[in-house]
Amino acid sequence: MLIDSHCHLDFEALSADLDGVMARCAAAGVSGMVTISTRVDNFSTYAGLAERFDNVWCSVGTHPHHADQELHIEIEDLVRLSAHARCVAIGEAGLDYFYDNAPREAQAIGLRRHIAAARITGLPLVIHSxxxxxxxxxxxxxxxxxxxxPFVLHCFTAGMALAETALSLGGYISFSGIVTFRNAQEIQAVAKMVPADRYLVETDAPYLAPIPHRGQSNEPSFVRHTAEKVAELRGLSLEQVGQETTANFARLFSKTGLR
Known part of the structure; x- marks a missing residue:
């Protein structure tokens, strides 16, 4: 069993064929997923998707690309919306200096507000860095x-130093299809060293499709390829990676009720 800990079902590439997306997940052994918020103002959309499917949960948060557009969102708003029965995480929030689509000060303000909400609610913060x-x-x-x-560095693309810092603080690290790319040696090194109880797999669909689907629109069923690569790197079977990542997901995203 595998779980896609981070995808965006509201994006048109997936929302246009949700029944097909779910059918392909079932065929690939992907039993659940979290559709991640990028704008708090659109929370009703994410909650609606999670209400529609028993194996879909959602989060509430503002992506750093939109940080300056949602500075009106206060800690109390995040806490209030996160009380929705199907909302299991805060975020995604963080810092993106690659695109710098929002002023860095606004990104930092947003990140700290989301941290406060995670601290208050006990829900994991999904971090974009x-x-x-x-x-x-x-x-x-x-x-x-x-x-x-609680927090997870999603779609890990950073260096070993940030990985070690996150782990030392009790955080989790999630690997996307990028770990399958040939030039991802540093990310692959992190995938080898992260403790067995601290790693997850994800797609970030519809982006970052793993090999052998690189260049295509990504979808949650493709998380299997990421898990296969992580299994190869760690010298494990796919089944073992599935067991470990599902257990880690259930522990971190405890509001899902999974065991």
Missing amino acids: RAADEDMAAILEEETGQGAF
């Missing part, structure tokens, strides 16, 4: 010093 390793590590260390909170 790209080309911002030093600032992300500094914020995580500072905020953890003010009170621990």
Whole structure:
């Protein structure tokens, strides 16, 4: 059994064929997924998707690309919306210095608000971090010093130093299809070293399709290919990776009720 810990079912590439997406997941042994929020103002859409399918959950949060557009979203708003029965996480929020689509100050403000919401609710924070390793590590260390909170670095693309910082603070690391790419040696090194109880797999669909589907629109069923690569790197069977990542998902996303 596999679970896609991060996808975007609301994006048109997936929403146009949701029944087909679900059928292909079932055929590939993918038993569940979390559709991730990128704009709090669209929360009703994510909640509606999670209400429609028994094996879909959602999150609430603002992607760093839109941080400056949702500065009106307060900690209390995140906490209130996260009480929805099918909402199991806060985020995705974080820092993206690769695209810099929003001012960095706004990204940091948004991230800290989401951290506070995760700390209050006990729900895991789904963190987006790209080309911002030093600032992300500094914020995580500072905020953890003010009170621990559960989190996962999703679609891990950072260096070993940020991985080690996240793990030292109790965080999880999630690997996407990028880990299957030939030039992803550093990410593959992290996939080899992360403890067995701290890693997840995801698609970030419809983006970042793994080999052998690279260049195509990604979908949750393709998480199987990512899991196969992680299994190869760790010297495990696909079944073992499925067991470990599902157990880790159930522990981190405990509101799903999975065991």
